[in-house]
Amino acid sequence: MKWRPIVIAGLAVAAVAGLIIWLQHARLVGHWLQVHTGTVNEPGPYYGFWSGFGSDLEELGILGAAGATIYSLVRKYNCHEPGCWRVGNHPTADGRFNLCYRHHPDFQGRKPTHELIERLHREHLERQAAIHSKLQEIHQQLTGTPGAAGDVHSPGAPAHNAQAAGDHQTE
Numbered sequence: 001m002k003w004r005p006i007v008i009a010g011l012a013v014a015a016v017a018g019l020i021i022w023l024q025h026a027r028l029v030g031h032w033l034q035v036h037t038g039t040v041n042e043p044g045p046y047y048g049f050w051s052g053f054g055s056d057l058e059e060l061g062i063l064g065a066a067g068a069t070i071y072s073l074v075r076k077y078n079c080h081e082p083g084c085w086r087v088g089n090h091p092t093a094d095g096r097f098n099l100c101y102r103h104h105p106d107f108q109g110r111k112p113t114h115e116l117i118e119r120l121h122r123e124h125l126e127r128q129a130a131i132h133s134k135l136q137e138i139h140q141q142l143t144g145t146p147g148a149a150g151d152v153h154s155p156g157a158p159a160h161n162a163q164a165a166g167d168h169q170t171e
């Protein structure tokens with residue numbers, strides 16, 4: 001279980017909620033004082049509830065939704081290594097995991113240097129080229145031996161074609 005992102009997201013939401021409640025509460029206390037000291041002429045003691053603290057319940061709902069969104073974003077973008085809270089913006093080779101530089105197997109726990117990026121890029125291209133040539137080899141084996149058969153046929157074919165063309169011209 002990854003508890004750190006949950007705790008961090010929870011604390012962030014609680015801090016924002018606490019700040020807003022505190023600000024609202026300061027206003028509310030002022031309002032309460034106004035009602036009870038008779039400076040505001042309101043029809044009942046709870047008339048101001050839905051326009052005062054009651055409206056904060058709605059804000060708490062919005063905050064909850066915002067918190068859930070932040071949490072899901074954290075879940076989506078943070079490192080998939082258990083217990084790691086860094087941003088994981090380095091996908092693994094198969095693309096199933098997003099890891100931070102510390103936990104990505106290619107980077108060996110260090111920030112990728114320019115040399116490492118260049119080396120990995122070169123290695124990737126070499127691997128791609130190797131795979132490509134291997135595939136071509138397999139393809140040639142499947143479609144018939146290319147070297148010998150091709151060499152036997154190719155000199156004969158143009159000659160035959162030339163002869164055919166000549167024959168065609170004489171007709």
Ligand SMILES: [Zn+2]
Pocket residue numbers: 079080081084085086099100101102103
């Ligand atoms: Zn990590």
